[in-house]
Amino acid sequence: MGTTPSDRRERAEQMRQDRERGERRRRNLITGGIVGAVVFLVAVAAVAISTSADDDGPDAEASDFPTDAIVYDQESATGESSSDDPVDVVVYEDFQCPHCAAFDIETRDVVTEYVEDGTIRVAYEPLNYLDQAMGGATEYSLRAANAATCVYESGGGTAFHEFAALLFDNQLAEGSAGFTDRQLAAYAKQAGVDDLGSCLSKVPHQQQIEERTRTFATSRVGENGTPTVLVDGERLASNSAEALQSAIEDAA
Template sequence: MASGSSTRDARQAKAAQMRAAAAKAEARRRTLLVSGVVLALVVVVVGVFVVVNTTRRDNATSSAANPANITDNAFVDGESSAPVTITVYEDFQCPYCAQFEAANRTQMAQWVKDGDVKVEYHPIAFLDKASTDEYSTRSLNAFGAVVNSSPDAALDFHNLLFENQPAEGGAGLSDDQLVAYAKEAGADEAAVRTAVDEATYEGWTKRVTEASSKAGVTGTPTIMVDGQTVNLTAADDTATLATAVQNALDAAGK
């Protein structure tokens, strides 16, 4: 009898061990299954995040409208027949650009009036980080709206933005202020308001900024005369620009 009892006990112990091993195996299987599901969900979430952000970037750089009255990413002041071209890369948040404009604007306007020069303005948005509300992009978007709907007001609006330039490090001009200055310059207020509220030309601001980088522009203001960079001694240097323009006029026989 003892032998039969021992055999039965041994079988029961072995069965218990097998049940315990099976339970552990099932627990491991469930853990692996749950881990796999969690990992899959993480992959899906990350994938969706990447797709959404890539789509946003693509929409910003490729889908937005281009303003009318822009030639090769520039707004041109002056006659196409002018013998000399001044190219100006500027950012509406750039204080040195404001200094350049204050010092040289009158002379450039006179050259344009005389038919000697045309000025190609390339406003770009390098300095969004210099404000708390991406003012470079917002102001350039507003400029695009003015150029598109009221090109005759574009230069006056450009000038007003520099004359009323906000300090770096804080908030830029509000959207309402941008629209008010556009109206003061003579632009179509309703058209500008819509483009400002909807950021219609935000994609264009990114494209022209990227184009300037590809063209080798690394800072603002960057000034060129007939394609040659003018190395100003300071932002308010007028003599160097005047000399470069005169040399170009001489070379053109003007």
């Protein structure tokens, strides 16, 4: 059963209060990401030079829910499915990206609430964009995206959501080597996945992640970098909890 307008207003107020508590950390993350933003712009310029101006790549907005994405929906979150027409939300993110961490922290409660009541389903598209932007100085984006995909395959959408939250909450400096495989495995265990086997060492999802990243980087979908969020096929104008909530309510 769907929620009433009154329920949503009460929930919105509660989420607003929660967001205020996380605002200081969000600002710190964004400040720390200024250097990363400069690196990103250089990478975008490089991509633009190497990509033909008349390339027939994807348009700015994607109308189809990604079939190869990590899906976090009501069934994976609650074991139930009461909605047959949820709003589609697509999130392109990089686990090395400070702005992605800030977005995840600020919007986490909004996403969880709307997923659990069946209002939305979310497709996460983890990228290794910053690895490429830094010329191979680090492979952490790839390793983290691969680990997140392994967690999803073993534990489903909720395990992925919890794992991603741990990576973003404890995010290391951009451009660093990032977490070791042992640390990634420990976070996976906290998210409910005890054994990733050889998934971390063999990086089986490398090709998928790199192809996804190339598609993102050479299309207008990726022109604003990460995070990029689509709600019902429309790009989110501002990566704030208020903007996300408003876009979801308008599309629901």
